[in-house]
Amino acid sequence: MKRIFFGQRSIALAWSIAAILSLAVGFFAVSAPKAYAQSASGAAASTPGKDDSRRYSQLLQTIYQFILQNYVEEVDPSALYQGAMKGMLDSLGDPHSTFLDEPMLSDFMRDTGGVYAGVGLYISKPLVPREAGTAESGAYVEVVSPIEDTPGWKAGIMPGDLILAIDGEDTSKLTVDQASAKIRGKEGTKVILRFRRGSSFEFEFEFVRTVIEIPSIKTALIPTGDSYIGYIRIIEWMPQTVGKVEAALKALESQLKYESKAPHFIVDVRSNPGGLLSSVVDVSDLFLGAGTIVSTKGRNPKENAEYSADAKVSIPEKSRIVVLINKGSASASEIFAGAMKDTRRALLVGEKTYGKGSVQQIFPIDETGFKLTMARYYTPSGVSIDKKGIHPDIEAADFTPTEDQFKILERLYDSGLIPAFAKDNPSATMADRARAAEALAARGYDLPVSYLSRLLKIELERTQPTKAYDLEFDIQLNKAIEVLQIQGFEDLLLKAKTLSETMASK
Numbered sequence: 001m002k003r004i005f006f007g008q009r010s011i012a013l014a015w016s017i018a019a020i021l022s023l024a025v026g027f028f029a030v031s032a033p034k035a036y037a038q039s040a041s042g043a044a045a046s047t048p049g050k051d052d053s054r055r056y057s058q059l060l061q062t063i064y065q066f067i068l069q070n071y072v073e074e075v076d077p078s079a080l081y082q083g084a085m086k087g088m089l090d091s092l093g094d095p096h097s098t099f100l101d102e103p104m105l106s107d108f109m110r111d112t113g114g115v116y117a118g119v120g121l122y123i124s125k126p127l128v129p130r131e132a133g134t135a136e137s138g139a140y141v142e143v144v145s146p147i148e149d150t151p152g153w154k155a156g157i158m159p160g161d162l163i164l165a166i167d168g169e170d171t172s173k174l175t176v177d178q179a180s181a182k183i184r185g186k187e188g189t190k191v192i193l194r195f196r197r198g199s200s201f202e203f204e205f206e207f208v209r210t211v212i213e214i215p216s217i218k219t220a221l222i223p224t225g226d227s228y229i230g231y232i233r234i235i236e237w238m239p240q241t242v243g244k245v246e247a248a249l250k251a252l253e254s255q256l257k258y259e260s261k262a263p264h265f266i267v268d269v270r271s272n273p274g275g276l277l278s279s280v281v282d283v284s285d286l287f288l289g290a291g292t293i294v295s296t297k298g299r300n301p302k303e304n305a306e307y308s309a310d311a312k313v314s315i316p317e318k319s320r321i322v323v324l325i326n327k328g329s330a331s332a333s334e335i336f337a338g339a340m341k342d343t344r345r346a347l348l349v350g351e352k353t354y355g356k357g358s359v360q361q362i363f364p365i366d367e368t369g370f371k372l373t374m375a376r377y378y379t380p381s382g383v384s385i386d387k388k389g390i391h392p393d394i395e396a397a398d399f400t401p402t403e404d405q406f407k408i409l410e411r412l413y414d415s416g417l418i419p420a421f422a423k424d425n426p427s428a429t430m431a432d433r434a435r436a437a438e439a440l441a442a443r444g445y446d447l448p449v450s451y452l453s454r455l456l457k458i459e460l461e462r463t464q465p466t467k468a469y470d471l472e473f474d475i476q477l478n479k480a481i482e483v484l485q486i487q488g489f490e491d492l493l494l495k496a497k498t499l500s501e502t503m504a505s506k
Contacts, residue, residue, distance in 0.1 A: 118184040120150020122273040125176040145271035145328030159328030165194040201406035220468035233268040237275025242282035262318040274331030286314040298375030321346035330354035338379035348392040357386035381500035396479035422459040
């Protein structure tokens, strides 16, 4: 992995998702002395912007002292400080820039180990039109993706589901970090979350918090007639991911080496919320022979950098590759998808990605701190996907119920028939599920039989480890297999537009 810096950059950017991004030394040790030194030296000519900054700083200090000395009751100075910090960061209108009180900062630091007690949901909070004096007013917490094999995953929570309440507390009044802190807790304790799917289907689920150990990848050989396809599912971009992907590529290629043609691969980053920038760059390097993987740009020149492939390719040049994406593919996963698309190394199959393309850093200050957006990611063709996402080359949408079907689904969940079937038929076969699904449809639950069968299967497998893949119901995976076997795959790849070409054509 080559790094090309556009400024005097000394700290490589690390994290790329809201869970934990990059850690920095104390803010006052890095940024504040520089600002004060410029002010004191007088070397640079004053500008209206600098004068305004100095004036507002003095006003803030004046108001702070006036409140301390004159408010009718004694005031805790730390409460004033935290309120001012929160207000400044909220005023940016950026859900990823936020003040971190002591418990929140501790949570972020603990997250760097990849282990915590919770339910296994990555969450975000979209901004909506704000009312004066409020932050993130009216927006509910949104599920970016569930973590595989966790309580959230096994409960069938999906990307895009809204969390309306946590133990009865309305999430529209919480920041994403406050919501995250409330969902987590002591191992073995319970938390009740209320969800909304679609515009009207609401349901509650009681979770038992468990220690979440985030997995990295799953691999398999998928049989396709007289051949096989190498399948790699990247669950999150962790420090160990590149080593595991490299080992998986070698193992899969070794198992496929008896075939005369080059092995083909599906790389699945669906519902992968992101992770380490260094991890996704190193993994991309295994597939790309040369060129830019990603660049970062911010107002501070130290945040400007370009990451390039160094020709350490681990798979044959003639190997076909499909990358699977969906709306739960965020941040680092979008970096990977963007690099593979813009370099025309792979075709993207699935649904539009989440659209999280900004870089945050955490700055501790004493026992508190703050998280600030410092830069944005840009794909090799120079496109920022922040708030836009990446569209697939070939659309393959999963089944989504209509509003009327959501109402039927709500009745079905309220009936308790699906859990009852799983309890009474723990060893149910595919044929058993098909018959049960047909019976449910006949009882007035007018949903596609295949979808009902899928719901039954999810319930049956709730307590079992998730398999690497499922060809029975995975529409997008089946489409990826179909695309890999197309006679004119290489022509499709050459004709596929880069992200900048796609933007220019709109």
